[in-house]
Amino acid sequence: MSIDHGVPPAPATGRVALAELRATLGATPPDLAAVRELLGRVPDPLDLEAAGRLLHGARGRAALAGADLPRTTVALLGSSTLDALPPMITAAALRRGILPEVRMAGFNQWQLEIAAGAPELSTLRPRLVACLLDDAAVFDRVADPVDLDEVEARCVAFPAEVATWAAAARETLGGLTVLGTIPLSPLRSRRLVSYAARARLAAVWSRMNAELAGLAADLPSAVVLDFPDLAETAGGIFASDRMRHVAGHVYTPAYLLAYAEELSRVAAADLGRSAKCLVLDLDNTVWDGVVGDVGTAGLRVGGSYPGTAHTELQRLARDLSAQGVLLAVSSKNDDPVAVEALDTHPEMLLRSEHFVARRIDWEPKAGNVRAIAAELNLGSDAFVFVDDNPVERELMRRMAPEVATVELPDDPAGYAAALAARGDFLVLSLTDEDRDRTTLYRARTRRRQIEQQATSLEDHLAQLGSRLTVEPLTPMNAGRITQLFAKTNQFNLTGVRYGAAEVDRSGTNGAPTFFAARLSDRFGDHGLIAAIALGRAADGAWTVGNFVLSCRVFSRGVESTLLGLVLRSAAAAGAPGVTGTFRATDRNGRFAGLYPSLGFRPTAAAGEFRHDLARLPNLSPFIEITHESEVFRAG
Template identity: 35%
Template structure:
């Protein structure tokens, strides 16, 4: 909105009042591209202490050079993702020693800032490119060993990046043939860095080289490099910090799930009500090809699990006709999991779409060309990321993708099926209207719950559930892939997944539990469940299964906790609804002395264990 205070002024006020910046200001901060503004924001936010609304994240920063302004830029970027970082820069000149020996206790992410000095010898011969290539391979092997050793000592994820080949190195070789060989060797080095992500779940790599190639920011300022061992400009550091922010957003489970799209001058050029379906600009030459690329990009996002919602002020019949009949349309009506095509305010329509899908409004990104509509949504729904589609349509795709709002650590089968799962949810809601009682409806749904002990193949999905589930998250403990994998391998712990299917389709893995079974009493360290299956009694069936499993193993009691947060009020009554007794301070217990006191599975749910499904 035009009357909003300056971003830095808003951040200063939040720090002074000891509160988190507003969701709208976090979005504004994420969209800042000026490194100087980020430096100032980072200095302000360094005074922000533990506050509600930002997830704590401990980040170690190890560099082969001076980090300069990177700490401030990185802090501002991370806060914009909704996390409160505790940054711990490593000592200058001790990169390898720190990576080799530090236990990294309590650290969540170890981010590396690498330059060419990590791989090049101090002096090298331009006439011996083959020898230089061998040296690069050896240094890559050294770094690989250090990184893999570090992740074996801790639960942190190491995030590193590809390294640009400096012009003065490349151009020092005057032979075209030798220069090509040098570039090939450097490309092989970067290929090896990228390959580290495939060698361990606790390693992630971002391709800084390609990011710089697609940016107006220069990688290097030669004077700063020589004066202060600062190999990267503030612009390059901003780009790297943006990539770290995208990763931290994924790790904290703060990525978005829904893309809400306007139509006129967003998915096609022109106003449908004025020019008709045949008159909109779509496909062919510019600007129609730019709008079609927006549709193609949205379709690719949908293929990877992003839920599409149509939010347009238009005549619904005219829109359906255009989406169905126009030969250049790539997003047909079935591509959208929910549609809000009417003349009502879009903020209200987005609220209703979130309710119909069973998703929080904070999981939405909204793309619209109208400053008025964007401003109204920003005002009414500050948790929504609002992106501008006005101006040159050639830039819309970049606007949509640049910040990685929808990034995930790894695509799972549930991610790929998500759009259809949410379409099924709307069909399920319509189906419910034809029954006299809720129990009749639930029996007619033919709900099936499949319980399986998690294995290595389930780690990514289970960790994703821990990171991204907020509403039905009993304790808020977010076990990442490393910790989940350790618990799966430990006989004193049990990690279980829950999958649901009904007459409308397979929901996939929608929940998980982490249980400590090391003593006479079992403790549920956390239980998370996707809100899209709530209301079907699934959570009660899960409690019944846990109780019976613990009883069969000889446990004397099953204990659990509920730790309230701003978002998990939905789960408040879970333990008492399941038959547990409250003991105060969020603790609950169920005695397992006899079969008679064990909770039962709701009659309309068919509960199966994994081995029963296999048979």
Template identity: 55%
Template sequence: MTTAPARPAAGDLAELRALKRSGELCGAADRVRTVLGALGDPVDREAAGALLGARAARTALAASGAFTPVPLALLASATADPVPPLLTTALLAEGVQPDTATTGFNQWRFEILTGAPTLREHGPAVTACLLDDSAVFEKVTDPLDADEVVARCAAFPAELAAWLDAYDRHVGTLAVLNTVPLGAARRDRWVDYATRARVEAAWQRMNAAVLDLAERPNTVVLSVDAVAERGGARWAATDRMRHIAAHAYGQEFLDAYAREVARVVLARLGRAKKCLVLDLDHTLWGGVVGDDGVGALKIGGAFPGSAHRELQSLAKDLSRQGVLLTVCSKNDEAVAREAIDTHPEMLLRTGDFTAFRANWDPKPGNAASMAAELNIGTDAMVFVDDNPAERGLMARQRPEVTVVDLPADPAGYASAVASAGFFNQLRLTDEDRTRGEMYRARAERERLRETVTDVEDYLRELGTEITVEEYGPLNGARIAQLFGKTNQFNLTGVRYGADELARRVDEGTAAFFGVRVTDAFGDNGLAGALALVREPDGAWLIENFVLSCRVFSRSVEDAIVGLVLRAARDAGAPAVRGRHVPTAKNGRFADFYPSLGFAGGQGPDGDFRHDLTQLAELPGWVRVGPGEGAFHAP
């Protein structure tokens, strides 16, 4: 959630309407995102989404080139009309433009079991299926027969599993389900406590089994209770809306649900945030270290020290799951470091931070310099600062940085950061868990670079080794993550989901590979991914090639393509083709294939071609570990 100057919602909606009427939406993408991010009332958010989801507005925003298009689908067992416009608002604010297909009332089961005619034509990357208790009770003949209701609860999770099987066959992309709340209108019909408790116990067992479905690939299950709590709203619709509009869920809950589905979509697109930028004074600790001294800081113990320590604990846990921690503080650096490393109640030490800025420079500039140091985009950062003025300055000068709107009471700091879900992933990989160590090792590499004057000497001392790994169950999640999250060295911009990778491997229409990179300072993990297909003339096509920014400028990419060329030649292929499709972030690699001896790139498909007659030497400072020659096209 990015803060913006407080203004009446009516003024924000009027501004959006004026931009639409004047035809200026195309050139106002940044302003549109800012306005949408500032809207807090669900009614206003729905109105904004409906306004910007209309055909003319959609066309104008798409023409701006500032939004990533994504097809979505929504199924439901009750009326859920507010969700698509609410999704539009939530995702446009993050630079993503959804196109959400829906089906008729309570068609969630029929749509999939009849072959998904609507969804197959639309091709959604994510399908959300919002269920309420009518999905369970529609097959109950006597709602007062506790035996029948308990049996129905026991059978429902298996029915959902069968539904997911059909969805995988007909659509095959990410599905989002939810636990099913038991409404008061059904629960309170039983007048004896014993029966009511028995049914509720069966209902809770049912929802536990529904949550277990998240173990399936390509399945996310949301807890309705958790979504409602994060949204600060009861889940149930008012009785009047139940009768008038067949709503099972209230407006505020539907807004919270749309935001949660938006987080799932962002994770699916590799748009989850990577870096937590933390202030120190009055944020990670209570007090001002430069004025009060280290011993007077409030950390741990009684409130408010307990609240600041809770935020540190959250940051520590996030770092263990791959989130990069950085410091951005108005402070003297030596004093700040002393406090971090000597205060006995500090949970975080300087070694936990991958970048550190404690100075008197403006924080937006410090954030940008840390992003450059870490080789990430500032749009991957989340800024946490107790000072509203600092938050406002960051929002104005670096609108792409996500700014957490902290409450005035530090007791709510940790909850505000955790509940926002900025760092949510579909699946956590080993590389995610060790990302902080990898970035600290990167800093050591940079220090080595500074001590060596000759680039080749530096690269040889670095001792880089690459190992090719073919796609499989142990590395599939990471390979999908690389395709989904890599933006700069992503030669075509194609993002394969885990579902598509598995399906195409099973079909034999593509081969996927990961490339592990190690060096003298440690293991960078799987840092590259490659997709190969065989074309009708026998040539190999590098359908896409991505490489993590942390291993740029070491000739790793040259070595990988060199291995592909040698494998293709040895397999008797007539040529290897590569493709560069320009995106907003990969322009610096437009000449990558020509630099390796590929010709062409001028045709309608933009393909480059290497005829395999003259292969350049592999970079001498990149060793090839076990797996050389493993590249192949199906």
């Protein structure tokens, strides 16, 4: 279930929602969907902090103990008072559908904690290591803050200091490191009496922040959050002078909440929970006007307002599509009329070819979105729905609460900004497969047409002409391998999600060795569609730490072929066997019988299967192997 973070749809205030939250947490059993809905109705930062503390309390912990939600762990470090952040992160992540465990180092212990081997944080095994700094982290080592030569030297050296710290943090804790650029407080610059000095300080500070932002490209497994984005969301940055003196607060509660929300988006991206498909209404959303009433010529797109506002939304959707977001339509209209408008209006930026699926009819939109999800083989919780009609939005929330419904403002001038501000589609990095996703799904449609025309499954597979290539981990495919482990939910045999730090250590110090597989056919290249982690047990047997496969190549024999290749490689290497584990999740049940179907037998360990390599399964006759069949290795 995805909770909207726009204008709250319900009239209850945050305090009323808090009271209801207390009651809901005390129910037996607690209604977790209601908990998330109530959190979505708490807009005030201090109220959300209070909600997070409720979740941290005994009642909240008991209610969430058995929650069937993806989980993450967050280590939090900083240079100022951040006591409000852990409960804010908990509440923000939970309303996004993620259950976090947050642990914080002591006040201003960001450097000492890591230098000492992370005694407070190491047992957490964090997936995210977040460090929120303020300008004191820079100025605390400046003896004379009006000596700009000294200040500049410190600013020049600081990014390298942070990079060294981040490398040590990664070595000590692992996980994804989340850094940030640093705002300069007014009191730092206003103590300077020269306009020239203030300008110089501003330039020095900007260069330092540019270097900090560049660490995202320079450091493995690092994300850098830019403070102006957080400030825009929060409406300000710095705490009042009184709170700075009385409580040691540097940042406002609103700024901390903006940080917590952004961190929850990073957690979602790290867990592969980013949305994948944007579903757009047409009338008064993609364009101004009702095409059935005014015709194509009567629609307003481009030109002057309000047409420019709808063009802005179209441009945003087109830019999202170029970065791998699938576009779909759900509109109450007659399909030929709507498609004519899309393809013939001279100002239209989005054409019918931009959409991988359409449901243009008079059926309820919740059912249409779920039908699109089934067509694309995606979970409907990977969809974001945009419609100008508040009645349709409320129906979507009630009938398909797992779909993220965007609360649009009344004025279409704000449509694009409202959608962009949510960050539903944020990922850690883009791969070639992301950029080509729309093309891949169009090719999938052509494959489906061949499937419908085929007289049998064998006939269909033979016509596809599939070619499979296995490749070891390289700098070029490491990002996609990490992404596959993070984002794959259906064909994910163990649920283990290896992060970038683990993938980078492939085959060293006992870490698994990672491989990817690429599939192509007569319609084009699917890209990298599978990732496998192989290790070695004490007796020399190979172990499949996890095996994930993209949903777009199901039912083609790829999974059995890849495991068959693993078995052949293990036998050629003289291994005594291969073990694999299946751990059931809410998404992977259809593959519970994969290992037994290939001759693996259950062991005494729960969910574990072993193949003795005596009789190897046949490989699919419909898949051409484009490399040596014994390509895999373990350890």
